[in-house]
Amino acid sequence: MVARWALAAALAFAPTTIAAQDTDADDPYIWLEEIQGERALAKVDQWNADTEAVLTDQPEYPLAKAWAKQILDDTRQIALPDAIQGDMVTNLWRDADNPRGLWRIASLESYMAGAPEWRVLIDVDKLGEDEGQSWVWHGANCLAPDYARCLIALSPGGTDADVVREFDVTTGRFVDGGFTLPEAKSNVAWFDEDTLFVGTDEGEGSLTDSGYPRLVKLWDRGTDFSTARQIAEGEQADISASGFSVLDGDTRWRFVNRSPSFWTNQISLVKADGSTVPLPLPEDAEFEAVLNGLVIAKLNSALETTGGTEQPGALVAWSLQSVLDGSDPAPFAVFRPSDTQAIEEVAASETKLWVKVLDDVSGKLIELSPGQSGWTARDMELPANSTVQIADTSGTGDTAFVTVESMLTPPTLYAVPSEGEAVAIASEPAQFDASKFTVEQKFATSKDGTKVPYYLVRPKDAQGPLPTLIHAYGGFRAAQTPKYLTAEPYRSGPLGLFWVESGNAYVLANIRGGGEYGPRWHEDALREKRQNSFDDFHAVADDLVASRLTTPGHIAASGRSNGGVLVGAVANQRPDLYGAIISGSPLIDMRRYNKLLAGASWMAEYGNPDVREDWAFMREWSPYQNMSDGPDVPAAFYYLSTLDDRVHPGHARKAAAKHEAYGQTFYYHEYREGGHSVGSDHEEDAKRAALLLSYLNREIGKDAD
Known part of the structure; x- marks a missing residue:
């Protein structure tokens, strides 16, 4: 933590007056974008140490950490299926003895009987020890219908980039001389048992501006990748290009997808010879499934079909055989x-x-x-x-x-x-006595009259206003649905439980930008409409205050990733209302976000800051540009990972530097591994939950004043 008393130290490396920062030249903290820079990491280490010195000394910290670890490592957790593979089921199991996980397989019969007989296929922890790598499991893609050969993705330290290796389920070993790809943000899928769809980093010109593959190739077994045959390509400004296949009964349908923007896709069928035929899906439709020779997609704009005009949100189908035959298949509605x-x-x-x-x-x-x-x-x-x-x-x-x-x-x-x-x-x-709490769904009225739902959890018979934690996301069509309090969406386990067990209130707000009510709910917060999501969040907080459920200054705003834009904006706009913000793996500097890691892929969501008209509306709410030097701003807690190769750690670092220069209270915890998900194991997740609880108690808890 860096508090107001640290102002003198901050002056040693930052000016007291911060420029408007509409250009890179105006940003005195751009050096913090050097991810592994010696100077940047020294500053990170200082902030981490300052934060831990204060929060680990809180009396609740050791108890909360131990309880969180116990919950996260509970061996009674559900062994969820990674995949149902014919008459078998696979699962990745993590517990105290296996923090990185055991990938294992059991018969579907024993699994459905509630007594699965597991056979371990890959011990991720042991593999990492044997190979001297900090492997994090990224999944397995097994070839149907036999599922004997799988493409295993392993990430060094939890980054989005991973290595790919072919694995034989029958022998329980990686395949000697099998398909392998070095570390990259690759798109890899089975074409058939001896051929892969591959998009990967091949050097200059092979990646889009967003850092994802631009080319799709077919790679035959036993050949050097340099001989792989290109079958599709995107443009430099696209998001990515990829290939994939779907088994429909006995028919394997193959596709390539070019994504010109985050919300548009051009999908084509791939014939056995590698040639392609475009599908008639609208570019903004979402490919969902293949069944009985039909491709099924969800609409995001109106479409004329055989039954009339179908509205956004409906499921519509097209005949794939008609596409192959060269005819124009008439779409029809499946579900409204x-x-x-x-x-x-x-x-x-x-x-x-x-x-x-x-x-x-x-x-x-x-x-x-x-x-x-x-x-x-x-x-x-x-x-x-x-x-x-x-x-x-x-x-x-x-x-x-x-x-x-x-x-x-x-x-x-x-x-x-x-x-x-x-x-x-x-x-x-x-994991707790649920009879002590109540949950209710309520609706707030936003600035434009929109009814915004939210869930409120609090102790039964609670008297008077309570310190309240509000979590939301508000972007990318991602709905926020209520989950068990030990697993609320912080990437830090049971923080929600700890907060209400301490006698406080927790809220999950379903603000616009997500997918709670279909395409319209998302579109109402796109680009120049982004302020609607912030207004929705304010409306929920104001509704709680008006109902005397909480009071201004005793509200914490929480968000991750895109939620970093949200909590940064609401804190800037209503410092009177919020006493704290939790900002995880956050986007903050919207002037430069499209130049940092995968940021260019999100311009369809936020806008392009290099276009004058877009920056005109983005400038109004970009958190970094609107931070002020007033003394009464909410105390922020930033948590993130150095190895996050999706949202650049420079966002949180530069915001922290501004707080420090202004002499404002803030907390900071940057974990060296974990990628965008931050924690690479339960130990780190438990620590973060305990740090955040100590922070909330200190800043907005009952005794905070």
Whole structure:
């Protein structure tokens, strides 16, 4: 932590007057963007040490850290399926003895019986020790329908970049002479058992401005990658290009995708010879699934179909065979959500389509069945007023595996068959006495009259206003749904639980920019409309104050990644309202974000600061440019990773430097590993939860004044 008493020390390296910073030349802290720079890391080490010296000395810190570690390492957690692979299921298991994880496999029969007989395939911790690498698991892509060969992605330290190696499930070993790719932000998928789709870093000209692959090649087994045949390419200003395949019954459909922007895609079918045929999907539609020879997509703009005009948010299908035949397939509607609904997840099993719908932010699972007279929809029987998530579906047969939870109810994994009742396979144990708390959904009225939902958790029979933590995201169509309090969205485990157990209130705000009500909810906060998401957040805070549930100055605003833009903006705009902000892996300097790491890929969301008209509206809310030197600004806590290769650590570093120069209280914790997710293991996640609890108690807790 650097407090107001540290002003004198700050003057040694920063001017007392900060320029408007509309250009790079106006930024005195640009040197902090040198990720591994000696001077920058020395400053990071100082801030880390100052923060830990204060917060680890708080009486609650050791207890909170130990409790968090116990919860995160609990061996009674659900072994969620990474993938259902024929009659087998895979899972990555992490606990105290295996912090980086065990990738393992069991029969689907034993798994559904609740007694899986696991066989370990890869011990990630041991592999890292043997190879002298800090490996972090990034997943496995196994070739259907046999699933014997898999492409394993491992990241050194948790960065988005990873290495790829071919693995044989039958022998439990990496394949000698198999497919391998060095560390890069690669796009890799199976074309067939002896060929891969590959997009990777091949040097100059092979990556987009956003740092992702621009070229798609077919790489044959046993050949040098330099001989791989190019089948598609994007432009330098695109986001990325990639190839992928989907097994539909006995048919393998192959595709390439060029993404000109974050919200547009040009998808083509790939024939067996590598030639391509464009799909007729609108560029802003979202590819969801393939079933019975149909490609199914979610609309984000209106489309004329055989049944009339379909509105944004609907599911629509096209015949893939018609595309191959060269005809113009007529799209038709598969499912239309209601005005209060939004489609959040779609997955195909053998003959069914499974759709997870939000209805006023409450989850429902719907089964869609194709028929001669159209598609029929059936609501599946699951606990109401819950968050539902599709874990996977069976490739053979028609069963969806879903988790169901709420803020006060721990997750339960259900197998939901097309015929028969849902069966609970596993449940996590309760980690706290839920009878002590209440949860209610409330609605605030934003500046333009929009009703904004939010969930409020607080102790039963609570008297008077309570210190309140509000978490939100508000971007990229990502809905924020209520989850069990031990796993709220901080990348720091049970902070939400610790906060309400201390007698305080926790709020999850469903502000615009997310996907809670479909495309319109997102579009209402795009680019020049971004202020709507900030207004929504203010409206929730003001509603809590008006209801005498909290008081100004005793509210903390929390957000991660895109949420860093959110909390930075609301803190600048209403310092009277907020007493603290939690800013994780944050975007903050919107003047330079498109020049830092993957930032250029998000210009369709925020705008291009190098375009005068865009910067005119971005300048109004960019957190870094609007920081002020007043004494009564909210005390910020920035947490991040040095190895984050998605959102540049320079954002948080430069904001911290400004706080220091202004003599303002702030806290800072930059972990050297972990990537964008920050924590690479439970030890770090537990530490962060305890630090944040100590910070909240110190800044907005009952005794903070």
